[in-house]
Amino acid sequence: MSIKVIRAGMLTSIQDLGRYGMQKHGIIVSGAMDPFALRVGNLLVGNEEREAALEITMLGPTLQFLEDSLIAICGGNLSPKIDGHKIPGWRPILVKKGSILEFGAARSGCRAYLTLAGGFDIPQVMGSRSTYLRAGLGGFQGRALKKGDILNLRAPSELANKMKDSLSKTTGVQLFSTSKWSVSNRLLSFYQKKTIIRVLPGNQFYRFTWDSRKKFFTRDFFITQQSDRMGYQLKGPQTRLSEPLELVSEAVSTGTVQIPPAGNPIILMADRQTTGGYPKIAQIINVDIPILAQIKPGEKIRFQMVTLEESQELYRTREVEIRKLKLAIASKVQR
Amino acid sequence: MPGHTSVELTPLGDTAVMVQLGQTINPETHLKVKKLAIYLDQNPIPGMVEYVPAFTTIAVYYDPLKTSYKKICSILELIVSRSEDLTDPKPRTVEIPVCYAEEFGPDLEFVAKYNGLTPDQVIDIHSSNEYLMYMIGFAPGFPYLGGISKHIATPRRKFPRLSIPAGSVGIAGSQTGVYPISTPGGWQIIGRTPLDLFRPNENPPCLLQVGDLVKFRPICREEYDAWKENAQ
Numbered sequence: 001m002s003i004k005v006i007r008a009g010m011l012t013s014i015q016d017l018g019r020y021g022m023q024k025h026g027i028i029v030s031g032a033m034d035p036f037a038l039r040v041g042n043l044l045v046g047n048e049e050r051e052a053a054l055e056i057t058m059l060g061p062t063l064q065f066l067e068d069s070l071i072a073i074c075g076g077n078l079s080p081k082i083d084g085h086k087i088p089g090w091r092p093i094l095v096k097k098g099s100i101l102e103f104g105a106a107r108s109g110c111r112a113y114l115t116l117a118g119g120f121d122i123p124q125v126m127g128s129r130s131t132y133l134r135a136g137l138g139g140f141q142g143r144a145l146k147k148g149d150i151l152n153l154r155a156p157s158e159l160a161n162k163m164k165d166s167l168s169k170t171t172g173v174q175l176f177s178t179s180k181w182s183v184s185n186r187l188l189s190f191y192q193k194k195t196i197i198r199v200l201p202g203n204q205f206y207r208f209t210w211d212s213r214k215k216f217f218t219r220d221f222f223i224t225q226q227s228d229r230m231g232y233q234l235k236g237p238q239t240r241l242s243e244p245l246e247l248v249s250e251a252v253s254t255g256t257v258q259i260p261p262a263g264n265p266i267i268l269m270a271d272r273q274t275t276g277g278y279p280k281i282a283q284i285i286n287v288d289i290p291i292l293a294q295i296k297p298g299e300k301i302r303f304q305m306v307t308l309e310e311s312q313e314l315y316r317t318r319e320v321e322i323r324k325l326k327l328a329i330a331s332k333v334q335r
Numbered sequence: 336m337p338g339h340t341s342v343e344l345t346p347l348g349d350t351a352v353m354v355q356l357g358q359t360i361n362p363e364t365h366l367k368v369k370k371l372a373i374y375l376d377q378n379p380i381p382g383m384v385e386y387v388p389a390f391t392t393i394a395v396y397y398d399p400l401k402t403s404y405k406k407i408c409s410i411l412e413l414i415v416s417r418s419e420d421l422t423d424p425k426p427r428t429v430e431i432p433v434c435y436a437e438e439f440g441p442d443l444e445f446v447a448k449y450n451g452l453t454p455d456q457v458i459d460i461h462s463s464n465e466y467l468m469y470m471i472g473f474a475p476g477f478p479y480l481g482g483i484s485k486h487i488a489t490p491r492r493k494f495p496r497l498s499i500p501a502g503s504v505g506i507a508g509s510q511t512g513v514y515p516i517s518t519p520g521g522w523q524i525i526g527r528t529p530l531d532l533f534r535p536n537e538n539p540p541c542l543l544q545v546g547d548l549v550k551f552r553p554i555c556r557e558e559y560d561a562w563k564e565n566a567q
Contacts, residue, residue, distance in 0.1 A: 250389040
């Protein structure tokens with residue numbers, strides 16, 4: 001089982017849920033920018049949630065399936081097509097050998113995740129298959145995909161084989177067939193609230209001027225072009241410290257909002273460094289990271305404060321929803 | 336014996352807690368950080384994902400499904416004082432050969448001029464001290480080494496370089512360090528080591544560990560080339 005890269009797209013790399021336990025050695029976590037989409041995508045093809053997938057950014061690749069494959073595309077809608085026919089996201093799709101997957105305009109969001117039954121047949125490096133682009137390790141040869149790459153897949157799970165069987169009954173002359181069911185809109189509705197990003201106060205929150213703190217929550221911030229997997233640079237009202245502050249470098253986290261001397265916030269994302277020395281005004285809550293992952297440069301956001309108790313409750317609710325989805329998928333297939 | 340400090344715990348978002356063990360960079364605070372790291376290695380907290388030590392802090396990352404902020408804080412309060420009772424770890428001394436030749440140390444001349452010294456004096460001073468490795472950050476295995484003589488301390492470059500070769504030895508303010516992989520960077524580069532600091536196929540994947548004592552030994556260009564050849 002394998003797929004061939006005909007065109008690479010803007011930035012297509014293999015990512016899973018990240019490389020944990022190595023940050024103390026300075027090795028970044030990496031992993032999917034939108035972990036929710038990756039996890040759901042894996043469940044839809046009978047994989048473990050944490051299996052590696054292709055993270056596709058803005059301008060998608062062109063890929064050819066060299067065997068019949070069970071796939072799903074989750075996250076942003078980058079107008080995927082198989083042999084010229086539009087295909088829906090957030091559901092399992094059986095594609096026939098030889099068919100070609102292409103992407104078009106980014107209609108909503110900017111990162112799509114292509115999950116494949118079985119997952120990629122590439123070694124884990126330090127417990128993860130995520131590509132660490134700067135250090136050139138993990139993923140497929142430590143780099144983004146290039147034209148001509150051939151990616152092999154491991155054997156699909158028993159659940160995936162059952163899904164394939166039931167979908168193959170419905171394939172006619174078409175080169176693909178999709179399930180009649182998909183992930184419910186209710187579960188995906190949080191992506192729509194995309195201008196509101198919820199945060200907790202950062203460790204140096206009270207070191208910023210009253211005016212800066214007020215504006216941080218009442219004004220819009222724009223995502224600039226200087227935004228990538230490492231971090232998003234924002235533009236909006238200047239954020240100023242009350243008085244100069246010499247900070248000693250310390251650990252940061254995904255979603256840390258730090259303020260460099262120029263006063264424009266930076267949100268640290270999946271490829272962030274492990275430590276930093278800029279004052280931290282806020283910290284994006286875990287469940288809102290997927291929303292940010294799908295926001296394009298030029299779009300605006302507004303910050304809203306929540307409590308730690310609220311955010312950890314939201315985290316647990318999200319996990320329960322994913323667990324329910326897993327059970328629902330299994331029951332669809334068993335029927 | 337330092338007295339037991341009251342520990343300062345603050346949330347780092349909803350999946351981590353920051354443990355503050357001191358305010359300034361010094362060997363005593365470092366020892367507290369190191370001991371807590373050793374304690375966490377030996378007795379991982381339920382729900383802990385990993386920890387990241389720095390100059391004055393340790394961040395403990397956790398899974399809110401398996402524990403809560405309150406729970407992890409109450410455990411941390413307990414074990415911080417327990418970790419202080421550990422016997423002082425014996426630091427390893429690691430020697431790093433460095434070739435300070437002009438082609439490897441483009442900023443050696445500047446560092447000398449800035450401090451009113453000759454390049455040879457800078458090399459003498461840099462290679463005579465023993466440096467304490469306080470933390471890793473910025474890049475895989477990038478060591479932040481403290482204990483540099485104030486006679487060679489030099490601020491970062493005004494304009495960072497887009498690419499600094501792996502192995503480059505630099506100075507930034509009162510710190511010295513080595514670039515394990517090629518990255519952009521603003522440190523004053525004074526030499527290069529033939530050793531690989533980042534070893535992705537080994538465990539641990541880095542030559543230097545937090546708490547190590549590091550010594551730089553000057554080598555000539557021929558010796559540098561011989562090291563490189565032997566490594567292949």
